[in-house]
Amino acid sequence: MxxxxxxxxxxxxxxxxxxxxxxxxxxxxxxxxxxxxxxxxxxxxxxxxxxxxxxxxxxxxxxxxxxxxxxxxxxxxxxxxxxxxxxxxxxxxxxxxxxxxxxxxxxxxxxxxxxxxxxxxxxxxxxxxxxxxxxxxxxxxxxxxxxxxxxxxxxxxxxxxxxxxxxxxxxxxxxxxxxxxxxxxxxxxxxxxxxxxxxxxxxxxxxxxxxxxxxxxxxxxxxxxxxxxxxxxxxxxxxxxxxxxxxxxxxxxxxxxxxxxxxxxxxxxxxxxxxxxxxxxxxxxxxxxxxxxxxxxxxxxxxxxxxxxxxxxxxxKDIPKGPKQGPLAQSSPSTSTNSGAASDDNDSTSQVAKKKKSSSGSILLIAGIAGAVVVLGILFAVIRSRRNGGSSGSGSGSGTPSHGTGYPPQPPTGYQQYPNTAPNQGYPTPPGQSPQQPNPYTQQPPHQGQ
CATH class of the missing domain: 3.40.50.200 (Peptidase S8/S53 domain)
Incomplete structure (x- = not known):
């Protein structure tokens, strides 16, 4: 096809x-x-x-x-x-x-x-x-x-x-x-x-x-x-x-x-x-x-x-490694989208599960059902704090692909020789923008994908 x-x-x-x-x-x-x-x-x-x-x-x-x-x-x-x-x-x-x-x-x-x-x-x-x-x-x-x-x-x-x-x-x-x-x-x-x-x-x-x-x-x-x-x-x-x-x-x-x-x-x-x-x-x-x-x-x-x-x-940038599967991993028995883009630790979801199992077992032995409820509440808070704010990188929806239109020739200059460019021609600063303003692309942005 x-x-x-x-x-x-x-x-x-x-x-x-x-x-x-x-x-x-x-x-x-x-x-x-x-x-x-x-x-x-x-x-x-x-x-x-x-x-x-x-x-x-x-x-x-x-x-x-x-x-x-x-x-x-x-x-x-x-x-x-x-x-x-x-x-x-x-x-x-x-x-x-x-x-x-x-x-x-x-x-x-x-x-x-x-x-x-x-x-x-x-x-x-x-x-x-x-x-x-x-x-x-x-x-x-x-x-x-x-x-x-x-x-x-x-x-x-x-x-x-x-x-x-x-x-x-x-x-x-x-x-x-x-x-x-x-x-x-x-x-x-x-x-x-x-x-x-x-x-x-x-x-x-x-x-x-x-x-x-x-x-x-x-x-x-x-x-x-x-x-x-x-x-x-x-x-x-x-x-x-x-x-x-x-x-x-x-x-x-x-x-x-x-x-x-x-x-x-x-x-x-x-x-x-x-x-x-x-x-x-x-x-x-x-x-x-x-x-x-x-x-x-x-x-x-x-x-x-x-x-x-x-x-x-x-x-x-100082960015923790995060889970091995990364932020785009799909939900499965061993992974979760909760360990995605905003996760700032190296623990895997399975490690969280082990902690849950261990803590639950201890409480049941010590204080029975009432204690288990308390610890499960604590665990829920811990797990919730480890969640990221993003979602999976895949999504729904489809589009109709379009053909390229080909590539018309550039000026007939060959590989080696090109027309000289006037000094400081480049790309002019937009009207009203001071040349001394920092490039916003390289600044620390007000919003980041975290």
Whole structure:
């Protein structure tokens, strides 16, 4: 059964002055690098002082990844083509190469100052080609790709597509469960229709479901929302690598791009904290996220989830590990959604159960039924105090996936030479905002996903 990619509405888009930056960033001589507004908002250099994703493998299940692109040389492993056409690095669509560049692109030229740079430039990319056109995915094939990625040691799996057939009893769902059981962080987008309903596979239990924000750091109008949204990340007017274009680059908007940035953030955390489980990595992403000045009444929010990613905070904030299964674990005889995002201890639900059993037994021996009632009341208070305020990351609702529109060529500049940019051109400060004001994205936010 075929399905559609949760891709990007791609094209050449004019950059605006909507960014809430401290001031215009220093201009470079590279046209493509100057269009990467996310670099300044997230402050890549500050993040890289903590982690660059070294030693981590991110599987990109997509249209393949062209490892010959100058911004990806040396980053792309052999991978697997589950479509049967042959080569996982033969990307005739460009989408997979684009996602890989946002995750692990290293740029090129002098001091790597040209081209696209990813958020985790030292992570490795394991390409899984599951589509040739971006629309001809098959559930059994991408499921095979996910299992291959797990068996090859992938730490993070990026799924920038939607699959209406990936219901809980499908092969795709079984493959996702296989990945989660083997301690892999799996990330997918919510959908590009601007409607209520998170798409599959992002909707499946344990998945990190990602929505997109624009340059004003507001939820993108086409980003699907509703129960099940986990995080939000930049996904509008995103410059990325694309060897199907004459310039080698394209620009687009969609939850696909946001998904790639969340996958990259997970790679950064896994590199710095190799002892954390996949669930505990997700816990750091959630606990460090921000709502900025949004007046969020309930967490997770149906648009932002637990908030917008803050990679630097995810790497540096003092966040207890939390339960091994993480905040997105589903209720079962051995786990509970109560040990989710807001849990600040390392005790598991089973440990709480042991305490309950021990205390109950002691009271029954000492004081009979009356004493048992008292202690059970105390236990109830203890357990209640350990509960988190969030709910599971999965949710209900579905949406209709949309096709990408292709990636029109960038200006015919080639890989190496780009038009010079006037000094301090960058992204102007919005009218009425003082250049001295701090970047709200990097501030301690008034609301956090905790």
């Amino acid at each position: 075929s399905f559609k990619r949760v891709s990007s509405t791609a094209g050449v888009m004019a950059m605006t002055g909507a960014l809430l930056l401290t001031s215009a960033p220093t201009a470079s001589a590279d046209y493509i690098r100057d269009r990467q507004w996310v670099i300044d908002v997230i402050d890549f250099k500050k993040v890289w002082a903590e982690s660059q994703g070294e030693g981590v493998t991110v599987a990109v299940v997509d249209t393949g990844v062209d490892g010959s692109h100058p911004d990806l040389t040396g980053q792309v492993l052999k991978g697997m083509d589950v479509t049967g056409s042959g080569d996982a690095q033969d990307d005739t669509n460009g989408h997979g190469t684009g996602m890989a560049s946002l995750i692990a692109g290293h740029g090129h030229g002098t001091n790597s100052s040209a081209g696209v740079v990813g958020l985790a430039p030292k992570a490795k990319i394991l390409p899984i080609k599951a589509s040739s056109t971006g629309d001809d995915y098959r559930g059994d094939q991408w499921a095979e790709g996910v299992r291959y990625a797990v068996d090859e040691g992938a730490d993070v799996i990026n799924l920038s597509f939607a699959d209406p057939s990936a219901v809980p009893d499908s092969k795709g769902a079984e493959a996702i469960d296989y990945a989660l059981q083997h301690d892999v962080v799996v990330v997918s987008g919510t959908g590009n229709d601007g409607i209520t309903g998170v798409e599959y596979p992002a909707k499946l239990p344990g998945m990190v479901a990602v929505g997109a924000i624009d340059e004003s750091l507001k939820v993108w109008k086409k980003s699907n929302f509703g129960p099940g949204v986990t995080l939000a990340a930049p996904g509008v007017n995103i410059a990325r690598a694309d060897t199907t274009e004459s310039s080698g680059y394209a620009e687009g908007s969609g939850v696909s791009d946001a998904t790639a940035y969340v996958s990259a953030t997970a790679a950064l955390v896994r590199a710095k904290y190799p002892d954390l489980t996949a669930g505990q990595v997700i816990n750091r992403l959630i606990k460090s996220a921000t709502f900025l000045d949004e007046d969020v009444k309930k967490v997770p929010d149906e648009q932002y989830g637990y908030g917008i990613i803050r990679p630097y905070a995810a790497l540096t």
